[in-house]
Amino acid sequence: MSRHARTHSRQNQQNRQSRQNRAARTSPPNHAGIHLLRDPAVSARMVRSSKAGPGDLVVELGAGLGALTAPLAATGARVIAVERDPRFVARLQRRFAGHAGVRVVEGDARTVMLPHRPYAVVANIPYAISTALLRRVLDSEATAIARADLLVEWGFAKRMTATHPRDLEVAWWQARFELRIAGRVTPGSFTPAPSVDSAHLVIRRRTDVSPPQARLARRLLQDAYRQPGRAAREVLGAHVPKKRAHRLLTSTGIDPPAAAGTIPASTWLDLAREVVGTRTDRP
Numbered sequence: 082m083s084r085h086a087r088t089h090s091r092q093n094q095q096n097r098q099s100r101q102n103r104a105a106r107t108s109p110p111n112h113a114g115i116h117l118l119r120d121p122a123v124s125a126r127m128v129r130s131s132k133a134g135p136g137d138l139v140v141e142l143g144a145g146l147g148a149l150t151a152p153l154a155a156t157g158a159r160v161i162a163v164e165r166d167p168r169f170v171a172r173l174q175r176r177f178a179g180h181a182g183v184r185v186v187e188g189d190a191r192t193v194m195l196p197h198r199p200y201a202v203v204a205n206i207p208y209a210i211s212t213a214l215l216r217r218v219l220d221s222e223a224t225a226i227a228r229a230d231l232l233v234e235w236g237f238a239k240r241m242t243a244t245h246p247r248d249l250e251v252a253w254w255q256a257r258f259e260l261r262i263a264g265r266v267t268p269g270s271f272t273p274a275p276s277v278d279s280a281h282l283v284i285r286r287r288t289d290v291s292p293p294q295a296r297l298a299r300r301l302l303q304d305a306y307r308q309p310g311r312a313a314r315e316v317l318g319a320h321v322p323k324k325r326a327h328r329l330l331t332s333t334g335i336d337p338p339a340a341a342g343t344i345p346a347s348t349w350l351d352l353a354r355e356v357v358g359t360r361t362d363r364p
Protein backbone atom coordinates (compact mmCIF):
# COMPACT_ATOMS: atom_id res chain seq x y z
CA MET A 82 0.00 0.00 0.00
CA SER A 83 1.36 3.45 -0.92
CA ARG A 84 1.92 6.07 1.78
CA HIS A 85 -0.95 8.06 0.34
CA ALA A 86 -3.31 5.03 0.48
CA ARG A 87 -2.32 4.30 4.12
CA THR A 88 -3.03 7.91 5.15
CA HIS A 89 -6.35 7.77 3.33
CA SER A 90 -7.39 4.51 5.05
CA ARG A 91 -6.40 5.90 8.49
CA GLN A 92 -8.49 8.96 7.76
CA ASN A 93 -11.50 6.77 6.83
CA GLN A 94 -11.09 4.80 10.05
CA GLN A 95 -11.02 7.99 12.11
CA ASN A 96 -14.13 9.31 10.35
CA ARG A 97 -15.96 6.03 11.00
CA GLN A 98 -14.96 6.09 14.68
CA SER A 99 -16.10 9.66 15.11
CA ARG A 100 -19.46 8.84 13.42
CA GLN A 101 -19.90 5.91 15.84
CA ASN A 102 -19.06 8.10 18.83
CA ARG A 103 -21.57 10.70 17.70
CA ALA A 104 -24.28 8.04 17.26
CA ALA A 105 -23.59 6.63 20.72
CA ARG A 106 -24.00 10.11 22.19
CA THR A 107 -27.26 10.94 20.42
CA SER A 108 -29.15 7.69 19.79
CA PRO A 109 -31.43 6.32 22.52
CA PRO A 110 -29.73 3.92 24.92
CA ASN A 111 -31.07 0.51 24.15
CA HIS A 112 -31.74 -1.14 27.49
CA ALA A 113 -34.91 -3.06 28.32
CA GLY A 114 -38.17 -1.19 28.73
CA ILE A 115 -37.57 1.52 26.16
CA HIS A 116 -40.33 1.58 23.60
CA LEU A 117 -40.59 5.13 22.36
CA LEU A 118 -44.01 6.17 21.15
CA ARG A 119 -43.86 6.95 17.45
CA ASP A 120 -47.56 7.23 16.60
CA PRO A 121 -48.77 10.80 17.26
CA ALA A 122 -52.39 9.60 17.10
CA VAL A 123 -51.79 7.46 20.21
CA SER A 124 -50.19 10.37 22.12
CA ALA A 125 -53.08 12.63 21.08
CA ARG A 126 -55.64 10.06 22.30
CA MET A 127 -53.89 9.69 25.66
CA VAL A 128 -53.67 13.45 26.18
CA ARG A 129 -57.30 14.00 25.13
CA SER A 130 -58.47 11.25 27.46
CA SER A 131 -56.52 12.77 30.37
CA LYS A 132 -58.44 16.06 29.90
CA ALA A 133 -55.24 17.88 30.87
CA GLY A 134 -55.50 21.64 30.54
CA PRO A 135 -54.46 24.97 32.03
CA GLY A 136 -54.21 24.79 35.82
CA ASP A 137 -53.68 21.01 35.85
CA LEU A 138 -50.59 19.30 37.13
CA VAL A 139 -49.43 16.26 35.16
CA VAL A 140 -46.65 13.87 36.10
CA GLU A 141 -45.10 11.85 33.30
CA LEU A 142 -43.17 8.78 34.47
CA GLY A 143 -40.46 7.80 31.98
CA ALA A 144 -40.55 10.75 29.57
CA GLY A 145 -38.00 9.39 27.06
CA LEU A 146 -37.57 11.93 24.28
CA GLY A 147 -40.82 13.76 25.01
CA ALA A 148 -43.38 12.09 22.71
CA LEU A 149 -46.05 12.70 25.36
CA THR A 150 -44.41 15.64 27.11
CA ALA A 151 -44.82 17.92 24.08
CA PRO A 152 -48.57 17.41 23.49
CA LEU A 153 -49.16 17.55 27.27
CA ALA A 154 -47.33 20.88 27.51
CA ALA A 155 -49.35 22.17 24.55
CA THR A 156 -52.56 21.80 26.60
CA GLY A 157 -51.33 24.45 29.02
CA ALA A 158 -50.97 21.97 31.90
CA ARG A 159 -47.86 22.05 34.08
CA VAL A 160 -45.82 18.94 33.34
CA ILE A 161 -43.27 17.22 35.56
CA ALA A 162 -41.35 14.91 33.24
CA VAL A 163 -39.51 12.25 35.23
CA GLU A 164 -36.75 10.34 33.45
CA ARG A 165 -33.98 8.15 34.82
CA ASP A 166 -31.64 7.97 31.86
CA PRO A 167 -29.24 10.96 31.91
CA ARG A 168 -28.90 10.95 28.12
CA PHE A 169 -32.67 11.29 27.69
CA VAL A 170 -32.72 13.87 30.47
CA ALA A 171 -30.16 16.01 28.61
CA ARG A 172 -32.21 15.84 25.42
CA LEU A 173 -35.47 16.62 27.24
CA GLN A 174 -33.84 19.61 28.92
CA ARG A 175 -32.69 20.92 25.55
CA ARG A 176 -36.04 20.29 23.90
CA PHE A 177 -38.11 21.96 26.63
CA ALA A 178 -35.66 24.72 27.60
CA GLY A 179 -38.08 27.44 26.51
CA HIS A 180 -41.19 25.88 28.07
CA ALA A 181 -41.94 27.40 31.47
CA GLY A 182 -44.63 24.76 32.03
CA VAL A 183 -42.30 21.75 31.76
CA ARG A 184 -39.97 20.64 34.55
CA VAL A 185 -37.62 17.81 33.70
CA VAL A 186 -36.68 15.76 36.75
CA GLU A 187 -33.85 13.26 36.61
CA GLY A 188 -34.73 10.41 38.91
CA ASP A 189 -36.26 7.01 39.46
CA ALA A 190 -40.03 7.06 38.98
CA ARG A 191 -40.36 4.48 41.76
CA THR A 192 -38.96 6.82 44.39
CA VAL A 193 -39.36 10.35 43.02
CA MET A 194 -41.30 12.82 45.21
CA LEU A 195 -44.91 13.05 44.11
CA PRO A 196 -47.07 16.17 44.37
CA HIS A 197 -49.23 16.76 47.44
CA ARG A 198 -51.88 18.58 45.45
CA PRO A 199 -54.18 16.70 43.05
CA TYR A 200 -52.37 15.58 39.93
CA ALA A 201 -52.75 13.33 36.91
CA VAL A 202 -50.29 10.83 35.49
CA VAL A 203 -49.99 10.45 31.74
CA ALA A 204 -47.25 8.08 30.70
CA ASN A 205 -45.92 5.35 28.49
CA ILE A 206 -44.34 3.56 31.41
CA PRO A 207 -41.41 1.13 31.42
CA TYR A 208 -43.31 -2.17 31.38
CA ALA A 209 -40.85 -3.98 33.63
CA ILE A 210 -41.77 -1.77 36.59
CA SER A 211 -45.52 -1.38 35.94
CA THR A 212 -46.61 -2.92 39.25
CA ALA A 213 -44.06 -0.90 41.23
CA LEU A 214 -45.28 2.31 39.60
CA LEU A 215 -48.95 1.62 40.27
CA ARG A 216 -48.05 0.73 43.84
CA ARG A 217 -46.20 4.01 44.11
CA VAL A 218 -49.07 6.20 42.91
CA LEU A 219 -52.17 4.27 44.06
CA ASP A 220 -51.33 2.42 47.25
CA SER A 221 -51.23 5.12 49.88
CA GLU A 222 -54.58 6.17 51.27
CA ALA A 223 -53.26 9.73 51.20
CA THR A 224 -52.18 9.70 47.54
CA ALA A 225 -53.15 12.90 45.73
CA ILE A 226 -53.48 11.26 42.32
CA ALA A 227 -56.82 11.99 40.68
CA ARG A 228 -56.44 10.09 37.42
CA ALA A 229 -54.02 8.37 35.12
CA ASP A 230 -53.76 7.43 31.45
CA LEU A 231 -51.07 4.83 30.97
CA LEU A 232 -49.67 2.72 28.18
CA VAL A 233 -49.00 -0.71 29.63
CA GLU A 234 -48.64 -4.28 28.42
CA TRP A 235 -51.96 -5.74 27.33
CA GLY A 236 -51.72 -8.67 29.77
CA PHE A 237 -50.90 -6.33 32.63
CA ALA A 238 -53.96 -4.19 31.83
CA LYS A 239 -56.14 -7.32 31.83
CA ARG A 240 -54.82 -8.24 35.29
CA MET A 241 -55.46 -4.73 36.61
CA THR A 242 -59.04 -4.72 35.36
CA ALA A 243 -60.01 -8.32 36.25
CA THR A 244 -63.31 -8.74 38.08
CA HIS A 245 -61.53 -11.09 40.49
CA PRO A 246 -58.03 -9.64 40.79
CA ARG A 247 -55.44 -12.23 41.70
CA ASP A 248 -53.83 -10.00 44.33
CA LEU A 249 -55.29 -8.14 47.25
CA GLU A 250 -53.38 -5.00 46.35
CA VAL A 251 -55.07 -4.78 42.94
CA ALA A 252 -58.46 -5.30 44.59
CA TRP A 253 -57.55 -2.45 46.96
CA TRP A 254 -56.71 -0.16 44.01
CA GLN A 255 -59.98 -1.12 42.34
CA ALA A 256 -61.89 -0.20 45.49
CA ARG A 257 -60.73 3.42 45.30
CA PHE A 258 -60.16 3.83 41.58
CA GLU A 259 -62.02 2.83 38.47
CA LEU A 260 -59.62 0.92 36.22
CA ARG A 261 -60.58 0.17 32.63
CA ILE A 262 -59.03 -0.49 29.26
CA ALA A 263 -59.71 2.29 26.75
CA GLY A 264 -58.11 0.57 23.77
CA ARG A 265 -55.50 -1.73 22.30
CA VAL A 266 -52.24 -0.31 20.92
CA THR A 267 -50.28 -2.36 18.40
CA PRO A 268 -46.49 -2.91 18.58
CA GLY A 269 -45.98 -0.81 15.43
CA SER A 270 -46.86 2.32 17.41
CA PHE A 271 -43.50 2.09 19.21
CA THR A 272 -39.85 2.00 18.34
CA PRO A 273 -38.38 -0.47 18.95
CA ALA A 274 -41.62 -2.47 18.74
CA PRO A 275 -42.44 -4.49 21.87
CA SER A 276 -43.18 -8.19 21.38
CA VAL A 277 -46.77 -7.90 22.64
CA ASP A 278 -49.76 -5.60 22.26
CA SER A 279 -50.16 -2.71 24.67
CA ALA A 280 -53.21 -1.15 26.26
CA HIS A 281 -54.33 2.34 27.11
CA LEU A 282 -55.22 1.85 30.77
CA VAL A 283 -57.50 4.51 32.23
CA ILE A 284 -57.54 5.07 36.00
CA ARG A 285 -60.02 7.44 37.67
CA ARG A 286 -60.39 8.13 41.37
CA ARG A 287 -63.83 7.14 42.61
CA THR A 288 -65.14 10.40 43.98
CA ASP A 289 -68.13 8.67 45.54
CA VAL A 290 -66.13 6.57 48.00
CA SER A 291 -65.40 8.23 51.34
CA PRO A 292 -62.21 7.38 53.25
CA PRO A 293 -64.16 5.41 55.93
CA GLN A 294 -65.93 3.43 53.18
CA ALA A 295 -62.57 2.70 51.54
CA ARG A 296 -61.11 1.59 54.87
CA LEU A 297 -63.95 -0.84 55.49
CA ALA A 298 -63.66 -2.12 51.91
CA ARG A 299 -59.98 -2.79 52.57
CA ARG A 300 -60.72 -4.78 55.72
CA LEU A 301 -63.40 -6.84 53.93
CA LEU A 302 -61.04 -7.47 51.02
CA GLN A 303 -58.20 -8.44 53.36
CA ASP A 304 -60.45 -11.01 55.06
CA ALA A 305 -61.78 -12.32 51.74
CA TYR A 306 -58.28 -12.68 50.24
CA ARG A 307 -56.76 -14.25 53.33
CA GLN A 308 -59.61 -16.74 53.75
CA PRO A 309 -61.24 -17.12 50.35
CA GLY A 310 -63.18 -20.20 51.50
CA ARG A 311 -64.80 -18.42 54.44
CA ALA A 312 -68.52 -17.70 54.14
CA ALA A 313 -69.37 -14.16 53.00
CA ARG A 314 -71.77 -13.77 55.93
CA GLU A 315 -68.89 -14.38 58.35
CA VAL A 316 -66.59 -11.93 56.63
CA LEU A 317 -69.23 -9.20 56.65
CA GLY A 318 -70.53 -10.39 60.03
CA ALA A 319 -67.20 -9.48 61.61
CA HIS A 320 -68.06 -5.82 60.98
CA VAL A 321 -71.85 -5.61 61.34
CA PRO A 322 -74.44 -7.59 63.34
CA LYS A 323 -75.03 -11.05 61.83
CA LYS A 324 -78.68 -10.38 60.90
CA ARG A 325 -77.71 -7.20 59.10
CA ALA A 326 -74.90 -8.97 57.27
CA HIS A 327 -77.38 -11.60 56.08
CA ARG A 328 -79.84 -8.95 54.90
CA LEU A 329 -77.19 -6.86 53.12
CA LEU A 330 -75.76 -9.85 51.30
CA THR A 331 -79.15 -11.07 50.18
CA SER A 332 -80.18 -7.63 48.94
CA THR A 333 -76.89 -7.42 46.97
CA GLY A 334 -77.74 -10.74 45.31
CA ILE A 335 -75.19 -12.80 47.23
CA ASP A 336 -75.97 -16.10 48.87
CA PRO A 337 -74.74 -15.51 52.49
CA PRO A 338 -72.90 -18.89 52.72
CA ALA A 339 -71.07 -18.21 49.40
CA ALA A 340 -67.28 -18.37 49.64
CA ALA A 341 -65.79 -14.89 50.14
CA GLY A 342 -63.25 -15.52 47.37
CA THR A 343 -66.00 -15.82 44.75
CA ILE A 344 -67.28 -12.31 45.35
CA PRO A 345 -65.99 -9.55 43.03
CA ALA A 346 -63.91 -6.74 44.56
CA SER A 347 -66.50 -4.21 43.39
CA THR A 348 -69.22 -6.01 45.40
CA TRP A 349 -67.18 -5.76 48.60
CA LEU A 350 -66.92 -2.05 47.88
CA ASP A 351 -70.72 -1.81 47.38
CA LEU A 352 -71.22 -3.58 50.71
CA ALA A 353 -68.78 -1.24 52.46
CA ARG A 354 -70.64 1.75 51.05
CA GLU A 355 -73.95 0.35 52.25
CA VAL A 356 -72.60 -0.25 55.74
CA VAL A 357 -70.78 3.05 56.22
CA GLY A 358 -73.24 5.11 54.22
CA THR A 359 -76.04 4.27 56.62
CA ARG A 360 -74.13 4.16 59.85
CA THR A 361 -72.95 7.15 61.81
CA ASP A 362 -70.99 5.58 64.68
CA ARG A 363 -67.85 3.98 63.20
CA PRO A 364 -66.69 2.47 59.92
Ligand SMILES: C[S@@+](CC[C@H](N)C(=O)[O-])C[C@H]1O[C@@H](n2cnc3c(N)ncnc32)[C@H](O)[C@@H]1O
Binds near residue numbers: 114142166210
Ligand atom coordinates in the same frame (compact mmCIF):
# COMPACT_ATOMS: atom_id res chain seq x y z
C1 LIG B 1 -41.54 2.95 27.34
S1 LIG B 1 -40.32 4.24 27.34
C2 LIG B 1 -41.37 5.65 27.06
C3 LIG B 1 -40.68 6.91 26.66
C4 LIG B 1 -41.58 8.07 26.23
N1 LIG B 1 -42.53 8.41 27.25
C5 LIG B 1 -42.33 7.73 24.95
O1 LIG B 1 -43.52 7.42 25.05
O2 LIG B 1 -41.72 7.76 23.88
C6 LIG B 1 -39.98 4.30 29.07
C7 LIG B 1 -39.04 5.39 29.53
O3 LIG B 1 -38.86 5.26 30.94
C8 LIG B 1 -37.49 5.42 31.29
N2 LIG B 1 -37.29 4.68 32.55
C9 LIG B 1 -37.02 3.35 32.71
N3 LIG B 1 -36.98 3.05 34.01
C10 LIG B 1 -37.22 4.20 34.69
C11 LIG B 1 -37.32 4.54 36.06
N4 LIG B 1 -37.15 3.63 37.02
N5 LIG B 1 -37.59 5.82 36.40
C12 LIG B 1 -37.77 6.78 35.44
N6 LIG B 1 -37.70 6.52 34.12
C13 LIG B 1 -37.43 5.25 33.75
C14 LIG B 1 -36.73 4.89 30.11
O4 LIG B 1 -35.44 5.46 30.07
C15 LIG B 1 -37.63 5.33 28.95
O5 LIG B 1 -37.30 6.63 28.54
